[in-house]
Amino acid sequence: xxxxxxxxxxxxxxxxxxxxxxxxxRQFTEGDVKIKRYGxxxxxxxxxxxxxxxxxxxxxISYTLVQPELRELMKEEAVRLGVRAVDVMGPMMQAYIxxxxxxxxxxxxxxxxxxxxxxxxxxxIEFAVKYDDGKDVRGLTQARVxxxxxSRTSKTPLSIFLSHKGVKVANLPLIPEVNVPAELxxxxxxxxxxxxxxxxxxxxxxxxxxxxxxxxxxxHYASIERIQSELRYAASVMESLSCPVIDVTNRAIEETAxxxxxxxxx
Numbered sequence: 001x002x003x004x005x006x007x008x009x010x011x012x013x014x015x016x017x018x019x020x021x022x023x024x025x026r027q028f029t030e031g032d033v034k035i036k037r038y039g040x041x042x043x044x045x046x047x048x049x050x051x052x053x054x055x056x057x058x059x060x061i062s063y064t065l066v067q068p069e070l071r072e073l074m075k076e077e078a079v080r081l082g083v084r085a086v087d088v089m090g091p092m093m094q095a096y097i098x099x100x101x102x103x104x105x106x107x108x109x110x111x112x113x114x115x116x117x118x119x120x121x122x123x124x125i126e127f128a129v130k131y132d133d134g135k136d137v138r139g140l141t142q143a144r145v146x147x148x149x150x151s152r153t154s155k156t157p158l159s160i161f162l163s164h165k166g167v168k169v170a171n172l173p174l175i176p177e178v179n180v181p182a183e184l185x186x187x188x189x190x191x192x193x194x195x196x197x198x199x200x201x202x203x204x205x206x207x208x209x210x211x212x213x214x215x216x217x218x219x220h221y222a223s224i225e226r227i228q229s230e231l232r233y234a235a236s237v238m239e240s241l242s243c244p245v246i247d248v249t250n251r252a253i254e255e256t257a258x259x260x261x262x263x264x265x266x
Contacts, residue, residue, distance in 0.1 A: 148193070
């Protein structure tokens with residue numbers, strides 16, 4: 001049986017207040033409490049209706065309203081009907097005003113405002129997914145950054161991380177039995193980056209990967225001889241391309257990405 005409802009209200013999307021409500025619920029193990037979200041609130045009538053609904057159901061309200069008139073009405077209606085209403089942003093905004101002497105823009109939804117940077121990131125993320133792991137070599141000529149390396153050298157997670165920075169990234173696995181596509185060797189101006197790793201570390205990663213898939217760790221894919229052979233082949237390809245190489249052994253994705261972004265900004 002449902003114990004009650006938390007009403008999340010906002011004159012924007014409502015994700016902030018909902019996130020706080022969900023974080024609160026995780027602290028309690030008993031009871032079945034649901035969250036009901038009302039976003040893009042613009043009128044006083046909506047406030048009155050929501051508070052009335054909360055009063056009837058016995059729930060409480062969590063709200064982020066930056067429009068002063070809507071915030072005041074929420075407080076008044078909540079007091080009038082005996083509903084607990086939590087102003088998620090109010091105390092933080094007041095602290096900012098009191099401390100720094102500035103005033104809010106009173107414009108809802110600034111956290112999720114859509115601008116050119118947003119669209120650039122979304123396009124880059126879609127690009128990274130589409131041209132991941134050499135699925136379509138056409139991406140090699142359209143990317144701003146091309147990552148190459150043997151299997152399990154962090155090409156995909158690094159591609160996704162960079163895409164969230166708005167960089168279009170394609171990546172290509174280097175396999176001795178597969179010829180390097182012409183699109184990698186010739187193309188427009190772009191940054192090709194080779195990723196390598198110490199063979200012993202790569203051996204551990206591949207062995208664990210096979211275990212997670214329920215496959216024998218003794219498979220040829222994870223043998224130290226195979227790994228050394230692949231790394232030698234990859235090194236020869238990188239040398240032929242005269243591309244910079246990063247040893248990602250024990251290196252965080254963020255650190256590797258930082259190096260690449262620095263190269264791009266030169």
